[in-house]
Amino acid sequence: MSPLPNRVTLVEVGPRDGLQNESRPIPAATKIELVERLQRAGLREIEATSYVSPKWVPQMADAAEVMAGVTRHSGVRYSVLTPNLKGFEAALAGRPDEIVVFGAASEAFSQRNINCGIEESIERFRPVVEAARTQGIKVRCAVSCALGCPYQGEVTADQVERVVRLMKGIGVQHCGIADTIGVGTPRHAQAALERALKHFPLNEVSGHFHDTYGQALANIYACLEMGVHIFDTSVAGLGGCPYARGATGNVATEDVVFMLDGLGVATGIDIDALVDAGAWISGELGRPPVSRVGRALLARRASL
Ligand code: HMG
Ligand code: MG
Numbered sequence: 262m263s264p265l266p267n268r269v270t271l272v273e274v275g276p277r278d279g280l281q282n283e284s285r286p287i288p289a290a291t292k293i294e295l296v297e298r299l300q301r302a303g304l305r306e307i308e309a310t311s312y313v314s315p316k317w318v319p320q321m322a323d324a325a326e327v328m329a330g331v332t333r334h335s336g337v338r339y340s341v342l343t344p345n346l347k348g349f350e351a352a353l354a355g356r357p358d359e360i361v362v363f364g365a366a367s368e369a370f371s372q373r374n375i376n377c378g379i380e381e382s383i384e385r386f387r388p389v390v391e392a393a394r395t396q397g398i399k400v401r402c403a404v405s406c407a408l409g410c411p412y413q414g415e416v417t418a419d420q421v422e423r424v425v426r427l428m429k430g431i432g433v434q435h436c437g438i439a440d441t442i443g444v445g446t447p448r449h450a451q452a453a454l455e456r457a458l459k460h461f462p463l464n465e466v467s468g469h470f471h472d473t474y475g476q477a478l479a480n481i482y483a484c485l486e487m488g489v490h491i492f493d494t495s496v497a498g499l500g501g502c503p504y505a506r507g508a509t510g511n512v513a514t515e516d517v518v519f520m521l522d523g524l525g526v527a528t529g530i531d532i533d534a535l536v537d538a539g540a541w542i543s544g545e546l547g548r549p550p551v552s553r554v555g556r557a558l559l560a561r562r563a564s565l
Contacts, residue, residue: 262520263264263486263488265273265485265486265488265489265524265526265548266485266488266526267526267527268406268490268491268526268528269349269485269490269491269492269521269527269528270305270306270491270492270528271304271491271492271493271494271517271518271528271530272306272307272308272309272340272491272492272493272494272516273299273304273306273307273354273493273495273496274308274494274495274500274511275295275299275470275492275496275497275499275500275511275514275542276292276295276296276299276307276308276309276310276327277308277309277310277311277321277341277342278493278495278499278500278502278510279296279319279495279496279497279499279500279510280292280310280320280499280500280512281311281318281320281336281428281500281501281502281503282320282500282501282502282503283315283546284473285546286319286320286444287320287545288324288545289326289327289330289478290330291542292309292323292327293327293330293331293497294380294541295496295541295542296309296327296331296536296540297331297332298537298542299496299535299538300334300337301534301535301536301538302438302531302537302538303392303528303529303530303531303534303535304337304514304530304535304551305336305337305338306337306338306340306360307337307339307340308339308340308341308342308493309327309328309331309340309341309357310323310327310328310341311324311340311341311342311343311344311361312325312341312342312343312344312347312348312349312351312352312539313342313344313348313391317376317503318401318503320508324341324351324355325351325354325355327355328341328354328355328356328357329354329355330351330396330432331391338359338403339355339357339358339359339403340357340358340359340360340361341355341357341361341559342360342361342362342363343359343360343361343362343535344362344363344375344385345385345386345389346385346388346389346392348389349389349392349393350361350516354459355397357398357454358398358399359400359401359486359494360393360398360400360401361401361402361403361437362386362389362390362391362401362402362403362428362433363375363402363403363405363564364379364382364383364386364398364402364403364404364405364424364427364428365382365404365405365406365410365422365424365426365441366380366404366405366406366407366410366416366420366421366432367405367406367410367412367413367416367420367424369395369403369410369412370406370410370411370412370413370441370465370493370504370505372501373412374472374502374504374505375447375503376404379423379424379427383427383428383430383431385433386402386428386431386433387560389514390431390432390433391431391432394434395434399434399457400433400434400435401433401434401435401437401467401527402428402431402433402435402436402437402438402481403437403469404421404424404425404428404437404438404439404457405417405439405441405502406419406439406442406505407438407439407440407441407445407453408440408442408444408445408449408450408453409441409442409444409445410441410442410507411441411442411505411506412548415439418452418453418455418456420466421438421456422456422457422459422460422464423500425438425456425457425459425460425461426460428459429460429461433450434465435465435466435467436457436460436461436465436466436467437460437466437468437469437493438450438453438454438457438466438467438468439469439470439471439493440468440469440470440471440472440477440480441471441502441505441508442505442507443471443472443473443474443476443477443508443509444451444473444476445468445470446476446479446480447475447476447479447480447482448483449484449488450468450470450480450483450484450549451483451486452492453486453487454466454468454484455487455488457549458465458487458489461505462532463489463490464491466489466491467489467491467492467493468481468484468489468493469492469493469511470492470493470512470523471500471501471506471508471509471510471511471512472498472509472510472511472512472513473507473509473550477511477512477516478512478516478517478520481512481517481520482520485526492512492517494511494512494514494516494517495510495511495512495513495514496513496515496535496538496539496542496552497510497513497514497515497538497539497540497542497543497550497551497552497555498510498511498512498513498515498516498540498544498550498551498552498555499546499551509551510551513537513539513550513551513553513554513555514530514535514552514554515539515550515552515554516552516553516555516559517535518532518535518554519532519554521550532554532558533558536550536552536554536555536558536559539552539555540555540559544554
C-alpha cells in the first residue's frame with residue numbers, strides 16, 4: 262500500500278459551483294456570508310464566484326459585489342472563474358489571487374458551456390493567461406467532462422491529455438481534472454489524472470468530482486493513492502453546472518474532511534464549523550444538506 266499524502270488542500274467551490282446552478286436568485290449578502298463561514302471553518306482556498314455572462318448564468322451576475330463584500334482573511338486565497346478577457350478585466354477590481362479558465366475535453370460540452378470549440382477556447386484563454394501572469398495572478402484551468410460528457414458520452418484519456426497539453430502550452434500553471442457529470446470510477450479517474458501529471462507537477466494537479474453516481478469519495482481516495490493532494494469540494498454537496506443537466510453537486514466538503522480525518526490526513530478544517538456552514542446555507546436554500554456526514558453529525562448533535 263503506497264503512503265497517502267500527510268496533508269490535503271481542499272479548494273472550496275461552494276460559493277461558485279455550488280450556487281451557480283440555483284434557479285432562485287440568492288442575495289449577494291448570503292454568498293458573502295457563506296464565504297465568511299467557510300473561511301472561519303478553516304478553508305484556505307475559496308472559489309468565490311465567476312465573471313461569466315449574466316445572460317448565460319444569471320446567478321453569478323453579482324460577482325463584483327460578492328468580491329467587494331468578502332472580508333479578506335490572511336492566509337486565505339480567493340479564486341474566480343474568467344472565461345475571456347472581458348471577464349478577466351472585470352475580475353481585476355476584486356483582486357483575485359487566482360483565476361480559472363475552464364475548457365473541456367469534449368467538443369460538444371465546450372460548445373454548450375462556453376459557446377466555442379476547444380481550439381477557439383484556447384485562443385480565448387491565451388490573452389487571459391498572459392494578462393493574469395503579467396499581473397502576478399496565478400492561473401488554474403479546469404478540464405471539464407474529463408470522465409464523460411452529457412452530449413458526447415465517453416471521453417478518452419487521449420482527449421483529456423490533448424486539452425491538458427494545450428492548457429500547459431498557453432502558460433496555465435495548475436491543472437484541474439473535472440468529472441462534471443460524476444460518472445467516473447476510481448481507475449478511470451486515475452487514468453485521467455495520470456495524463457495531467459505527464460504535463461504538470463504533482464503540486465499543480467487537482468481533482469474536481471461531482472457526486473452524481475456516488476463515486477466521488479472513491480475517486481478521491483484513488484487519487485490520494487497517486488499522491489494527488491488537492492481537491493475541489495463543495496460545502497453541503499451543493500452544485501452542478503447549468504450546461505450539464507442532471508449532474509448533481511460536487512462531492513461535499515464535509516464528507517471529504519470526515520474521510521481525511523479518519524485517514525489521519527490533515528486539512529486544517531474544523532468539521533463542526535463546516536457542518537454548521539453547510540446546515541446554514543442549506544437552510545438559506547430551503548433544503549436539507551446533501552452531505553451524508555453533515556446530516557449524520559447534525560442528527561448526532563440533536564440526539565445528545
Ligand atoms: P458568447 O455569447 O459567445 O460571448 O458567450 P460574446 O463574446 O459573443 O458576448 C456576448 C454577450 O455576452 C455580450 O453582451 C458580451 O458583452 C457579454 P451583449 O453585447 O450581448 O450585451 N459577455 C460577458 N458579460 C459578462 N462577463 C463576461 C462576458 N463575456 C461576454 N465574461 C461566454 C461566451 C464564455 C461569455 C458564455 O458562454 C459564458 O458566460 N459561459 C459561462 C458558462 C458557465 O459559467 N458555466 C458554468 C461554469 S463551468 C463549470 O461549472 C465546470 C467546472 O465546475 C468544472 C466541472 O465541473 O467540469 C469549472
Ligand atoms: Mg463543477
